[in-house]
Amino acid sequence: MASTTQQSPYSRIIGTGSYLPPNRVTNDQLAAQLAARGLETSDEWIVARTGIHARHFAEPDVTTTDLALVASQRAIESAGIDPQSIDLIIVATSTPDFVFPSSACLLQNKLGIKNGCAAFDVQAVCSGFAYALATADNFIRSGANKTALVVGAETFSRILDFNDRTTCVLFGDGAGAVVLTASDEPGVLSTALHADGSHASILCVPGNVHGGAIAGNAFLHMDGQAVFKLAVNVLEKVANEALAKAGMQASELDWLIPHQANIRIMSGTARKLGLNAERMVVTVDEHGNTSAASIPLALDAAVRDGRIKKGQHVLLEGVGGGFTWGAALVRM
Structure with missing residues (x-):
């Protein structure tokens, strides 16, 4: 008797959502605040250095999962599904509500999902959403899960040193989410993930909780020049790796959505891929670097304003502390 092999399902994005806290801080407003500290x-x-015009800061009583909740609700509404059908929740964040439990578990409760689905966090800083999306894609392809909520959410304002103008002007708070579901048609075409811990010191928050107090430094530290040099190099490589896995060329892409960190890094990556600026989604000007939230924020913005259409090919890529980097090629 001939044996048959059941093909694993693909995963496809069927809904997107995002949320920025209402407190929008312009560069002029931030400059005035820094001037009061003696910083110019x-x-x-x-x-000129970043392409950022404004960022959003959460109010003191608003948590990362509060932002994630709104983005997730919008993604679920966009997908047109019952939240109880979600059987996997992955939250990418470097600024969780607590040491534990995970933000994913807290989000599950806030969404009222009572089906006992798996929920966990991924910590890969600005590459976090790429890591989370690849993880959910593999769970679905394996047949273990059918519908996943993948979220990137951050409150980076809590770890910024406002006495360091080289970093505090760069980051903001926000959340983005997608709903992935099993599909007979390819959606996530390929993913590629990498890390190199030897570069940990160039972008880090070198502190921890010890004996009920913070040990070390709980503020973000970044060597901007070293990050820039490494980022442009690895982003080009991982983009080409994801394209090669899917048997595609960069010229076949409809859209590039890089991690929204710095317009110079983003533009440099696009040039190396031979893509013109009109094919790159840019939202960094309005929300700054929101770490793991930046890719899904930009994706949702472009879906909702009609730029990204069903059937188009979109390359998502990010690089962050760790050092981590990753990419996902998606057919919408």
Whole structure:
């Protein structure tokens, strides 16, 4: 008797959502705040070096999972599904509500999902969403799960040193989410993930909780020049790796959505791939670097304004502390 092999399902994005806290801080407003601390900066200085015009900061009583909740609700509504059908929740964050339990478990409760589905966090900093999406894709392809909620959410304002103008002007708070479901048609075409811990010191928060207090430094530290040099190099490589896995060329892409960190890094990556600026989704100007939230924020913005259409090919890629980097090629 001939044996048959059941093909594993693909995963496809069927809904997107995002949320930025309402407190929008312009460069001029931030410059005024820093001036009160004796630090000099300006809108022109920030825009020229980063492309950022504003960022959003959560209020003190608003947590990462509060932001994730709204983004998730919008993604679930966009997907048109019953939240109880979600059987996997993955939250990418470097700024969780607590040491534990995970933000994913807290989000599960806030969403009222009572089906006992698996829920866990992924910590890969600015590459976190790429890591989380690849993880959910593999769970679905294996047949273990059918519908996954994948979230990137951050409150980076809590770990910024506002006495360091080289870092505090770069980051903001926000959340983005997608719903992935099993599909007979390919959606996530390929993923590629990498890390190199030898570069940990160039982008880190070198502190921890010890004896009920913070040991070390709980503020973000970044060597901007070292990060820039490494980021442009690895982003080009991982983008080409994801394309090669799917048997595609960069010229076949409809859209590039890089991690929204710095317009110079983003533009440099696009040029190396031979893509013009019109094919790159840019939202960094309005929310700054939101770490794991930046890719799904940009994806949702482009889906909702009609730029990204069903059937188009979108390359998502990110690089972050760890050092980590990853990419996902998606057919919408």
